[in-house]
Amino acid sequence: MDIFRQPNRPFTVRPLSGYYSPGSSFKPLDALLGLQEGVIDPNTTFNCPGYYWAGNHQVKCEHVDGNISLRKGLARSCNTYACYVFQKLMTQKKFKNKIEAYDSWEAKVRKFGLGSKLDLDMPFERKGRLFTSEEYTKRFGKYWGYTTIISLAIGQGEMSATPLQMANIMAIIANRGYYMKPHLIKGIGEKKNVRKEYLTKNYVDVDTRHFEPVIDGMQDAVNAAYGTARASAIPDILFCGKTGTVQNPHGKNHSVFIGFAPRDNPKIAIAVIVENAGFGSSYAAPIASYMTEKYLTGKLSGNRGERAEWMKKQVILPDMPKPKVKLPPYQADSVKPVPVQQPVNQSTSIN
Secondary structure, three states: OHHHHOOOOOOOOHHHHOOEOOHHHHHHHHHHHHHHHOOOOOOOOEEEOOEEEEOOEEEEOOOOOEEEOHHHHHHOOOHHHHHHHHHHHHOOOOOOOHHHHHHHHHHHHHOOOOOOOOOOOOOOOOOOEEOOHHHHHHHHOOOOOOOOOHHHHHOOOOEEEOHHHHHHHHHHHHOOOEEEOOOOOOOEOOOOEOOHHHOOEEEOOOOHHHHHHHHHHHHHHHHOOOOOOHHHOEOOEOOEEEEEEEOOOOOOOEEEEEEEEOOOOOOEEEEEEEOOOOOOOOOHHHHHHHHHHHHHHOOOOOOHHHHHHHHHOOOOOOOOOOOOOOOOOOOHHHHOOOOOOOOOOOOOOOO
8 A cells, every 4th residue: 555655646647637837838828818918919029138027026037038029939938028928918908907907817718728627538637726816815915916926927836737738728729729628438339429518619719810820939949940849840740839847846847848740730739747857848848759750650750769769768756755764662671781791711712
């Protein structure tokens, strides 16, 4: 029974029950909301000096990107760009106050499947986490604003999702605005019947035209020289995706990648999370790349098979703390003085 108490929780069904911050993989979703609300367009430019000031604290960026627009902002995974988009969404003049602005944003995010179960045909699914404005008021009092919750702009803070939910967001983007409820059973009986709920298109209320600029950025993330996942491009297949590096309070950051392929007439949407593996480009993106190519073509091209085999052999799980050994209680005789052994007589001969 000790295996149930292992810190790595081997019996947790992670795709359905594991909770992870989406990290930078959330940025395409927020960009879509910015385009839909009209607070940005594909040419909107912000200046990235390597950080974003949120009130009296900084949100650091991995790069100094200077003036950067949507497409490159997604390809480079610019935190500063994402924070400006979130700021503009939260400060629209049509809202009376911060509560109304946040409630509107939260409702739009939930349409993408975050914060609720997708109700697939398997047990153990969890709903993830997305705070309501009431929960923020309870935590911070009435004096909170978008700078208080700016971590949401980069998929951190009071937001967590299952890998299934992240893959479903990729399906929404690949479909240009809708998803069908994920299901394991393709059909039942000789007629291969499928329940209607699994054939229904669930729309997220973002116009189709807004998806192409976001997909441009995701295409460049993998295929452009400056993309964060350039090393994971697939020969002859236009792979679109987004890396993420997710903070882990228990150790090294998690490596995250979400994507779909091919760009036109997509066949696969995927989410990969590798715990304690660091940057999204280090493990999650290559694994997603190998799985996608294998799914689409049945093989891995060039030396990618060797690289995949090398990656399988890597051990990145953290060292688990050694269990504390419980010593038996002292017995009465154990605290008595130990008799001193007499030295051997020097004249004694030892053969």
